[in-house]
Structures are given as C-alpha cells and as structure tokens.
Amino acid sequence: DPLVRAAAGVDFPRLVRQTVARGLVGLENFAGIPGTVGGAIRMNAGGKYGYLAKYVHAVKVLTPTAQIEQRSSAEMHFGYRTAQLDGAIVLEATFALETGDAQAAMIRFRDIWNEKYATQPPVAAKSAGCIFKNPPGHAAGKLIDDAGLKGTRCGGAEISPQHANFILAHPGAKAADVLDLIQRAKDGVRERYGIELEPEIDIW
Numbered sequence: 001d002p003l004v005r006a007a008a009g010v011d012f013p014r015l016v017r018q019t020v021a022r023g024l025v026g027l028e029n030f031a032g033i034p035g036t037v038g039g040a041i042r043m044n045a046g047g048k049y050g051y052l053a054k055y056v057h058a059v060k061v062l063t064p065t066a067q068i069e070q071r072s073s074a075e076m077h078f079g080y081r082t083a084q085l086d087g088a089i090v091l092e093a094t095f096a097l098e099t100g101d102a103q104a105a106m107i108r109f110r111d112i113w114n115e116k117y118a119t120q121p122p123v124a125a126k127s128a129g130c131i132f133k134n135p136p137g138h139a140a141g142k143l144i145d146d147a148g149l150k151g152t153r154c155g156g157a158e159i160s161p162q163h164a165n166f167i168l169a170h171p172g173a174k175a176a177d178v179l180d181l182i183q184r185a186k187d188g189v190r191e192r193y194g195i196e197l198e199p200e201i202d203i204w
Contacts, residue, residue: 002097003057008038008090012045013123020109025100026055028109032116034123038090043200044078049112053078057096061088081133081200121160126169131182132197140189140197141165147188154180179203 002024006015012035016027029049033040041059045052056073063069064087077084121127132140144150144164151161156173159181160166167181186197 002099004095004097005092006037006095007092008036008041010037012037012040016109019095019097020105021102023100023102023105024097025105026097027095028105029112031109031112032120032123034127034129037093041076041090041093042083042085042202043081044083051078051080053083055095055097057094059083059093060091061085062091063088120163121166121168125160125166126173127160127166128178128201130165131167131199131201132165132185133200135195135197138195139165143189143193143195143197144185147185147192149185149188152181152184154178154184157181159185 004015004019004024012030012033015037016030016033019027030040030045030052033045033047035045039045040052041056053073053076056076056078058073059071059076061069061071068091069088130140132144134140135143141164144159149159150164152159155177156170157177157180158168158170160168164185167178169178182199182203189195189197
C-alpha cells in the first residue's frame with residue numbers, strides 16, 4: 001500500500017487535501033480538522049468517522065535524551081485523544097493509505113467538510129479546536145450549551161455560539177481569558193450535571 005510521509009509541522013488540512021487529490025484514500029475522513037501533522041498525531045485526531053491511529057504506519061520522534069527513534073503505530077499506544085510519547089517530540093509521521101477513486105474520495109471529503117462547517121467554527125477561526133473530551137455517553141459541547149454558557153465572553157475570548165466545545169480568540173484575547181472560560185465551563189457542567197469535564201488540549 002502507498003505510504004505518505006509528512007513532517008510534523010505540515011499543515012494537516014493541506015495534507016488531507018493533497019492525498020485526496022492524488023487518489024490516496026483514508027485521510028478524507030479527517031476533513032475539517034485543523035492543526036499540524038504533529039498535533040494530529042499527539043492527540044490521535046478524529047471523531048465519528050474514525051481516528052488517525054488507523055492510518056499511522058510509523059512515527060519518528062526525538063526523545064528527551066536527544067535520540068531519534070522510529071516507532072510503529074503499536075508502539076505509540078494510541079487511545080482516545082492520546083498517544084504515548086513519554087516526553088518525546090514528534091518529528092514526522094508515515095501514513096499507510098490505499099489507492100482509490102479520487103473523485104469519490106473528494107465527494108466524501110466535501111460532505112464531511114460541509115457537515116462540520118454547518119455545525120462548528122470554520123478551520124480559519126482562531127481556536128484550539130475542541131476544548132474538552134466527550135464524557136462517556138455525553139457530548140461536551142451539548143453539556144456546556146445546556147448549562148447556559150454558549151456565547152459567554154471573557155475579554156477577547158468567547159465560547160463559540162456555534163458549538164460550545166470551541167473557544168474563539170477574538171482580537172485582544174489573552175491566554176488568561178481562554179483559561180477563565182475553560183474553568184467556567186467546567187464549573188457550570190459540574191454544578192448542573194455532576195460531570196467533570198476533562199480537557200483534551202494540553203495546557204502548559
């Protein structure tokens with residue numbers, strides 16, 4: 001099967017579009033997911049159409065002891081929104097795709113893209129993607145919305161009026177504004193439902 005290698009800093013949406021255009025099937029399932037290849041590997045990007053781990057052949061990493069290692073997909077121990085890096089930094093990833101119908105793949109890509117565009121902020125919006133993991137049996141965005149927090153603002157940051165699991169950074173937004181909204185969302189959902197939301201983003 002064809003292998004596609006991409007550096008960690010490559011724009012993930014661009015990689016998806018390029019593979020689809022060349023008739024390499026698989027990554028079209030991730031239409032509309034923003035970020036870089038390295039970030040997509042780190043969080044095992046995906047959703048209802050599948051997760052990236054399915055297509056990962058190998059990942060090259062730089063370990064905390066300055067060694068470069070090639071790790072198989074199994075050695076990455078992918079899980080829901082996680083990959084086991086043990087402090088290593090992703091340098092590049094190799095994906096195992098399949099040769100298929102480029103036109104059919106592009107149609108599927110556009111269908112998934114349009115679905116996400118109708119329900120989520122656009123990829124061009126300044127956000128970190130989904131903020132929280134979905135608790136078992138629940139959708140984090142709906143919990144936040146039902147807690148009455150959709151559209152809540154703090155400084156230049158706002159819980160998206162379109163999808164409450166996104167926080168938008170408008171002009172003048174500070175990291176402190178985003179962190180404040182994250183805490184408000186956690187507190188609101190805990191008080192209403194007794195559910196503890198867990199961030200899927202890394203907060204340094």
